[in-house]
Amino acid sequence: MRTVILDKTEVYKGHLLLVNQEHPLREHNTYHPIRLVPVNLEQKDILLEATTATLLSQLLQSIGGNNEIIPISGYRTRQEQEKIFNDSLLENGSTFTKQYVALPDQSEHQTGLAIDLGKYSEEIDFLRPEFIYTGICGEFRKKAAKYGFVERYGKGKETITGISHEPWHFRYVGYPHAQIMQDNRLCLEEYIAYIKAYPYEGKHLHIKENTKDIEVFYVSADLDKMPIELPENDSYQVSGNNVDGFIITLWRW
Numbered sequence: 365m366r367t368v369i370l371d372k373t374e375v376y377k378g379h380l381l382l383v384n385q386e387h388p389l390r391e392h393n394t395y396h397p398i399r400l401v402p403v404n405l406e407q408k409d410i411l412l413e414a415t416t417a418t419l420l421s422q423l424l425q426s427i428g429g430n431n432e433i434i435p436i437s438g439y440r441t442r443q444e445q446e447k448i449f450n451d452s453l454l455e456n457g458s459t460f461t462k463q464y465v466a467l468p469d470q471s472e473h474q475t476g477l478a479i480d481l482g483k484y485s486e487e488i489d490f491l492r493p494e495f496i497y498t499g500i501c502g503e504f505r506k507k508a509a510k511y512g513f514v515e516r517y518g519k520g521k522e523t524i525t526g527i528s529h530e531p532w533h534f535r536y537v538g539y540p541h542a543q544i545m546q547d548n549r550l551c552l553e554e555y556i557a558y559i560k561a562y563p564y565e566g567k568h569l570h571i572k573e574n575t576k577d578i579e580v581f582y583v584s585a586d587l588d589k590m591p592i593e594l595p596e597n598d599s600y601q602v603s604g605n606n607v608d609g610f611i612i613t614l615w616r617w
């Protein structure tokens with residue numbers, strides 16, 4: 365076994381951050397700057413967190429969707445989110461804005477892990493691009509979880525997410541998390557709660573895949589420096605949940 369130390373400030377860092385009205389982004393994020401890269405060569409002004417950008421382009425390539433599916437909005441600074449919110453208030457009024465535009469620090473777009481996608485057309489709505497459930501958009505949806513993406517604001521989850529159904533807004537959470545969410549019809553709020561039933565000290569969640577065994581569990585951030593023991597040879601990923609702890613993913617081959 366080897367000891368890994370989880371630092372409490374890293375609760376606010378990682379691919380599984382829950383960002384919503386109840387759990388806004390914190391000042392802490394400035395201690396963990398994300399690596400941002402352009403979403404593709406033609407749209408250098410649209411940035412995403414590096415892994416998110418790589419997996420999105422692999423997913424689009426795998427379905428031959430590069431000309432038909434257009435990234436509309438990726439990473440936003442706090443100032444940009446504030447401007448979009450205020451502009452929408454003026455243009456669309458408060459009912460619409462509260463339904464579709466998050467307040468500054470409550471927007472996933474500030475994490476670099478979210479992307480709004482639109483089906484190619486002459487005119488694409490910036491706030492609510494069309495992204496349907498059939499054709500190339502349907503192909504995208506079928507493969508999204510394997511590449512770590514989920515439709516973040518699903519139909520029927522409005523009271524939990526606090527945001528209206530947004531067929532165009534995808535969030536990178538990574539594999540196998542996206543797959544577990546999809547298979548169990550969980551939105552991110554529910555998934556973060558679900559994983560807590562698999563604590564470090566207890567029974568872990570196992571996903572069997574051919575010769576692979578993927579293990580997922582939750583560690584509560586009880587100490588400023590939280591030591592955990594992990595098997596020597598397994599590769600692992602740690603993500604904070606932006607609430608109160610960490611989600612650990614172990615890959616056993």
Ligand SMILES: [Zn+2]
Binds near residue numbers: 473478480534
């Ligand atoms: Zn969005």
